[in-house]
Amino acid sequence: MLKLERVSKYYYSGTNIVQALRRIDLEGNLGEFIAITGESGSGKSTLLNVMSGLDTYEEGKVFFNGKDISHYTLEELEHYRKDYIGYVFQEYNIIDSYTVYQNIELALTIQGYSKAQKHNRVMKLIDQVGLSHVANQRASKLSGGEIQRTVIARTLAKDYQILVCDEPTGNLNEEAAKGIFRILRDISRDKLVIVVTHDVSLVDAYATRKIRLYDGEIVEDSLLAQATEVSTKAAEPRLSNTKLSGSIAIGLGNIATAPKKTLFTLFTIIFMLAVVFFVYTAGVIERSKAFTADNPYFLNTDPSRIILTKDDGSIFSDTELSALSLIDNVRGVFNNDSVFDSVFITRRYNTETLWNDFYLFKPLPSLSLDDRDLVEGRFPEAEDEVVVGNFGVYEIDDEIPVANDYLLIKSQSLDTSQFVFTVVGIVAEPLDLKDDLHYFYLANSGLEMIAPTSIYENSQIQININGTEKYDMATDTWITPQMDDTVAVGDRTYGISYTSWVKIDDSLADGEIMTFDMMYFDFCRNFGYKKEITDDFDAGLCDVPDFIASHVITYRAITTYESDKPFEPLTFLSRNATDSDQTMKLYMNRSTYLHFFGEESYQVTLIVRDTFEGKQVVKELEDLGYKVFYPSQVVANDEAVDVVVRNTVITLLVSTIIAVVFIVGYFVLRKLVFSKLKDYLIIRSLGTSKKAIKRIIRAEIFFVTFIAVVSIMAFLIISEYYLYAIPEVIRFFRWPDYLVLGLLVVLVMDLMAVQFTRSIFKASVISALKGVER
Secondary structure (H helix, E strand, O other): OEEEEEEEEEEEEOOEEEEEEEEEEEEEOOOOEEEEEEOOOOOHHHHHHHHHOOOOOOEEEEEEOOEEOOOOOHHHHHHHHHHHEEEEOOOOOOOOOOEHHHHHHHHHHHOOOOHHHHHHHHHHHHHHOOOHHHOOOEHHHOOHHHHHHHHHHHHHOOOOOEEEEEOOOOOOOHHHHHHHHHHHHHHOOOOEEEEEOOOHHHHHHHOOEEEEEEOOEEEEEEEOOOOOOOOOOOOOOOOOOOOHHHHHHHHHHHHHHOHHHHHHHHHHHHHHHHHHHHHHHHHHHHHOOOOOOOOOOOOOOOOOEEEEEOOOOOOOOHHHHHHHHOOOOOOEEEOOHHHHHOOEEEEEEEOOOOEEEEEEEEEEEHHHOOHHHEEEEOOOOOOOEEEEEOOOOOOOOOEEEEEEOOOOOOOOOOOOOOEEEEEEEEEOOOOOOOOOEEEEEEOHHHHHHHHHHHHHHOOEEEEEEEEEEOOOOOOOOOOOOOOOOOOEEEEEEEEOOOOOEEEEOOOOOOOEEEEEHHHHHHHHHHHOOOOOOOOHHHHHHOOHHHHHHHOEEEEEEEOOOOOOOOOEEOEEEEEOOOOHHHHHEEEEOHHHHHHHHOOOOOOEEEEOOOHHHHHHHHHHHHHOOOEEEOHHHOOOHHHHHHHHHHHHHHHHHHHHHHHHHHHHHHHHHHHHHHOOHHHHHHHHHOOOOHHHHHHHHHHHHHHHHHHHHHHHHHHHHHHHHHOOOOOOOHHHOOHHHHHHHHHHHHHHHHHHHHHHHHHHHOOOHHHHHHHHHO
16 A cells, blocks of 8 residues: 655754665555554654655655655645645644634535535444534544544545544643554554554553554554455545535635634735735825916816807807716706806904905805715805805805906995805815805806806997087087988997996886986987086986987997807987986896896806816816816926926825835735644645645635625715715725726735745645644
8 A cells, every 4th residue: 555665754954964764665555553652763653754744755666556655746746645645634723713623614615525425425424433512612622632533524524545643642731642553543444544542551551553663764563453344446535626616615614713814814915905005095186286276278177167169159059068078977068158257345343443344255156065065054046146255254144245246346344245145055175265266156046147247347338319410510509400401411330448347127127228317428428419518517407208209219238259149229218317326327127137247158167066076077078179278287388397396296206105005014914824734734734735725825815805895885885975084085086996806906916826826835734734733
């Protein structure tokens, strides 16, 4: 069965060479119970390890069933041991975190047994060695005798042809030792059992043959009893390989049986991933900040605003606007986008200074806000509701009267009640009272309401008057074509640029414009309606109703994109002004106002959350062929170098931190994984192949990593909905980011698995186990 010819074994220690075995010749056959005795250091364990393929040798040959295994590779020796050799260690041969059942089941899993087959066989073996009462008890709580019987049962889980035992009773009392030898004697009836022992009395009582070693040589080989004759073919073992499912099962079992190490590993991976997530997010946020708050074209450079036009300058159709609103990360489309470049002013009485303070606001869309932005309150829903920044002036339910700041002069009597909004929400604002502009978030309906004032701000009002024109004549009578043939009919167009705004007066009918007499006095003078009217002091000389009745007056508003609008006839009304401020206004109802100062969608603003989302939207819009202008990302010439340097520094810093985290995490995890080296060496000693062990390690590492990833993703998802103190992270990750991060994690974990596997197989099982024990 097993034959050694002139086998010698040497150990090397520094410059010293020690010969452990010297030209050993030995044969063993099925049915024999061979006991190897000798003094400590005589080479007993070394001989046992060489015979079982657990250790190498330098000279001679070893034959198994007539086949020379002297030149087997490490992998071939692993198969030899897995298929034919069962080994019972003196110490360190049991996985402490496993139960009795799991230790025995391990051997069957390695051999590829099914779950049903394993259970029946394990229970039979447990009963055979008398351990039914501790079947589910951890090995760390077993007595010495129970541990040895567990190991023997695990060894018997496979029908090995050869069973080798190294001092199986060394740590047991006499009664327990006898029990072990009785089991070994029963096993030897159809196997070759080889035992190293110091207990000569037990050898004589139970062994069939005794071999004594001295100084690495056999000095005695005695026959003690007749061996049982066994057919080699009848004892042929079940040859099998560890299945993938078995490797995964062992890996997952290792996770469950060592909860403290698993939790520490889990927390380490979670910490690594959390740092990577937040550091990467911080880098994205920094790189996505607006480059400048100053722009020569647009006052409002808020990151929520993307400006869009068409190459041909045509109007956006309803279909196009609808399609734009469906683009990912677009929260809304606003066609009267000039409203975002207006500034609104309010006057608030200061009870401490007894003086009016003025505050300026830039309107922003409330669609760009999320729940986490709110300090208190809610988002605006009605057109007269607003959310403002928490700069310490306004509270919920306060009313803010505002007016378009265009051409207004701050004075203590300034009327800012063009629009009145009620505060319904407060948001965090990185500004203070010293800043000129503050946040002012409106619903779309509110933006629509104030938008015409912004269009008006950038428009020119023109009034065309057609009728009589007075030339220089010496008369003080009213001049009409019927009274004097020297008077010619003519027309003039006047640009009304001195009005501060058009005032809404819904008491007027559609198509009516009402203003005060002073404006018509100027028309009379400029038109030459009566020669005596030379300045405002002569205003009373003009009969306004007569002037209106005797002339055709038409009106138009030249807006940013519609400069060729026709003049339209309207009904002009006039009355005496009661205060000087009224002379600066035109009055019309809302419908007439929108008719002139509403504008088609030549230029629109797309509303996004911030620059991170904005950049993605800009790219998609450019791919669709639109002309895109993103004010927050415009870089002034004198700032270009600073922006490049800033982004480079951010990228390097983020990359360095992530690299350091992965390196540190790798070494921490490596130490954790290597703390299980003994367990994996025991698994290897059972004949597990290198490939199977690598699969087991990968299953263990990657399953813990999977739990870590799921845990941190669940935490981030929950935090983004419920724990608003935690910054948003997930939305900054797109699938390429997850792919890169996933590949990086897989690479680190797989590198660890490969290195750990190499450590397990870099030396013989015995040498490696001795190294672990030391």
